[in-house]
Amino acid sequence: MRIGIVCYPTFGGSGVLATELGIALSDKGYEVHFITYEQPVRLSQGFHPNIYFHEVKVPTYPLFDFPPYETALASTMVNVIVNQKLDLLHLHYAIPHASAAYFARQILKKTGQDIPFITTLHGTDITLVGKDSTYAPVVTFSINESDAITAVSDSLREETLRSFEIEKAIEVVPNFVDVKRFHQTDKNHFKQMLAPDGERILVHVSNFRSVKRVHDVVKIFSAVKNELPAKLLMIGDGPDRQSVEDMARGMNIYGDIRFLGKQEQISEILSIADLFLLPSQTESFGLSALEAMACGVPVISTNAGGLQEINVHGKTGYLSDVGDTDDMARHAIEILRDDDNLIHFKKAALAHARKFEKQHIIPMYEEIYQRVIADYSANKKVNCCF
Ligand code: GMT
Numbered sequence: 001m002r003i004g005i006v007c008y009p010t011f012g013g014s015g016v017l018a019t020e021l022g023i024a025l026s027d028k029g030y031e032v033h034f035i036t037y038e039q040p041v042r043l044s045q046g047f048h049p050n051i052y053f054h055e056v057k058v059p060t061y062p063l064f065d066f067p068p069y070e071t072a073l074a075s076t077m078v079n080v081i082v083n084q085k086l087d088l089l090h091l092h093y094a095i096p097h098a099s100a101a102y103f104a105r106q107i108l109k110k111t112g113q114d115i116p117f118i119t120t121l122h123g124t125d126i127t128l129v130g131k132d133s134t135y136a137p138v139v140t141f142s143i144n145e146s147d148a149i150t151a152v153s154d155s156l157r158e159e160t161l162r163s164f165e166i167e168k169a170i171e172v173v174p175n176f177v178d179v180k181r182f183h184q185t186d187k188n189h190f191k192q193m194l195a196p197d198g199e200r201i202l203v204h205v206s207n208f209r210s211v212k213r214v215h216d217v218v219k220i221f222s223a224v225k226n227e228l229p230a231k232l233l234m235i236g237d238g239p240d241r242q243s244v245e246d247m248a249r250g251m252n253i254y255g256d257i258r259f260l261g262k263q264e265q266i267s268e269i270l271s272i273a274d275l276f277l278l279p280s281q282t283e284s285f286g287l288s289a290l291e292a293m294a295c296g297v298p299v300i301s302t303n304a305g306g307l308q309e310i311n312v313h314g315k316t317g318y319l320s321d322v323g324d325t326d327d328m329a330r331h332a333i334e335i336l337r338d339d340d341n342l343i344h345f346k347k348a349a350l351a352h353a354r355k356f357e358k359q360h361i362i363p364m365y366e367e368i369y370q371r372v373i374a375d376y377s378a379n380k381k382v383n384c385c386f
Contacts, residue, residue: 007092014122018092026050077104098142116147116376123284153306156284176361182294199229208238216279223329270295293353298345
């Protein structure tokens, strides 16, 4: 089967998940064609003979204050579908991938070369951006035109049904983790450098957008540090980085925090972590938390959105209301204070993450692919004969 995967190529969760899916499918013998504007970040970590990358180039012109990415994307889809003889397209993040796919398919219908497309909803394409009335009509239409719709959590599925007039079933396929790559490895030399006096290491990974509430991360850390020796590693970059760094300086705790920026070898950093902090405003799933758990790191998070589906209160970590940094700090201290308790939480986090191992989840996508292709070609045959 030849599968086109359309995604954002960045560090964001939807792009990461789409890339991991493409790698897993290629390992199983599928031919995978990524269509996006840059090589996806996680693709750069090794060569995969069954994976192809097709760059969407958006030519500029003085008239274009806003270069038309969606038009360039739809045209690239048409070319790749025809020239590479794709069997289906799998779109990750609805905007603008689903509407571009609809457009590409309308073009291809003229020559009978059209193929089905599947849209996977990841989160902000629904919860923040998609709901905006500027985008909503196109998002609703293109989701409904998809041959299958999947969402990464029950919570996101429910929220989509509440927010849009969806005419089809939405199937939940949870995100997954590749435990061969995300597991704890011996990185004690890093730990020695970053926490020379045996301090506990807390980690946060995100795109530093307001939805991540990175200021809450520093507030929680400050309260933890008042009770026990600790260091904080902040991984990622984004709009709130400067202000959160300023806040840490103002609180006189900057010396105990390392802002490491965007990093590719996240599992090496997670290998030395004792606790992962994710105090998001909303989170459809929280892939970064799952990857932490796979490395044996318990999670302190909010109870927003799909986080309740991966972080088990009192077992793999704790969940608190959005903004309740006192509660999050209290739970963090409870986990970190005692070695035996910490080990207990670490083991439980790892055991729970294993339920989301890739071999349990990839077959769910494979089943959808086979079904959608079979239904689409059956419908095509029926329509051609009348
Ligand atoms: O918020 C992010 O980290 C980026 C965003 C994206 O679309 O790339 O992540 C969303 O998709 C991830 C993969 O399915 C989920 O794990 C994240 O929870 C989700 N983000 C939000 O819902 C805020």
